Amino acid sequence: AQKVTQAQTEISVVEKEDVTLDCVYETRDTTYYLFWYKQPPSGELVFLIRRNSFDEQNEISGRYSWNFQKSTSSFNFTITASQVVDSAVYFCALSELNTGGFKTIFGAGTRLFVKA
Amino acid sequence: KAGVTQTPRYLIKTRGQQVTLSCSPISGHRSVSWYQQTPGQGLQFLFEYFSETQRNKGNFPGRFSGRQFSNSRSEMNVSTLELGDSALYLCASSATQGAVGEKLFFGSGTQLSVL
Numbered sequence A: 001a002q003k004v005t006q007a008q009t010e011i012s013v014v015e016k017e018d019v020t021l022d023c024v025y026e027t028r029d030t031t032y033y034l035f036w037y038k039q040p041p042s043g044e045l046v047f048l049i050r051r052n053s054f055d056e057q058n059e060i061s062g063r064y065s066w067n068f069q070k071s072t073s074s075f076n077f078t079i080t081a082s083q084v085v086d087s088a089v090y091f092c093a094l095s096e097l098n099t100g101g102f103k104t105i106f107g108a109g110t111r112l113f114v115k116a
Numbered sequence B: 001k002a003g004v005t006q007t008p009r010y011l012i013k014t015r016g017q018q019v020t021l022s023c024s025p026i027s028g029h030r031s032v033s034w035y036q037q038t039p040g041q042g043l044q045f046l047f048e049y050f051s052e053t054q055r056n057k058g059n060f061p062g063r064f065s066g067r068q069f070s071n072s073r074s075e076m077n078v079s080t081l082e083l084g085d086s087a088l089y090l091c092a093s094s095a096t097q098g099a100v101g102e103k104l105f106f107g108s109g110t111q112l113s114v115l
Helices: none
Strands: A001-007 A008-015 A019-021 A025-026 A031-038 A045-054 A063-069 A074-079 A088-098 A102-105 A112-115 B005-008 B010-013 B019-023 B031-038 B042-050 B053-057 B065-066 B074-078 B087-093 B111-115
Touching: A001 A088, A008 A019, A008 B053, A025 A074, A031 A074, A045 A063, A045 A074, A074 A088, A074 B074, A102 B042, A102 B053, B005 B010, B005 B087, B010 B019, B019 B087, B031 B074, B042 B065, B053 B065, B074 B087
Parallel strands: A008 A112, B010 B111
Antiparallel strands: A001 A025, A019 A074, A031 A045, A031 A088, A063 A074, A088 A102, A088 A112, B005 B019, B019 B074, B031 B042, B031 B087, B042 B053, B065 B074, B087 B111
């Protein structure tokens, strides 16, 4: 069964600190995708990053980086030098193929507060 | 390119009533998914439509239904509203293939309050 766990409910940091958001997933499929989305106060979720199950190469994109480890089923997301505008709820998500189509499920979210 | 549009933005209903929410996906997108977001349960998957066919359904009672039209616009209906149905309902569309791995583009949601 699919499951995404974000153990951190809320995180509070001071501007310019680095912050890592944890995500652990469960799936029986060998082909799946992992995502991070950001939900600012306006409510609209915004796509941040995506990784497929065959590519464990970790990358950096601007202030964002991610660490995908299949051995521990983890897909952690790091914001370097956080800014106040990073304050939002961050969701980790898993997409896998189900009968007839695909389904994306989300973790419970981690609320990030960045203080000036 | 216009984003995903959801109407109405806010809705107040009373128990027992029914409600219809609307979602217009990004032009060219044929897959539409619906999610219910509550503080306690997070984002829960309701259903996904592709080319007017429901391909996937979450674990919600039959009071929750949806449909998709030939222009890819989608509606979600909740009948016999209960207090627990109060939530932010989010619609998301994805690119033409509607395949696994496609990123979702979300609307701003409809905030439903059931009194």
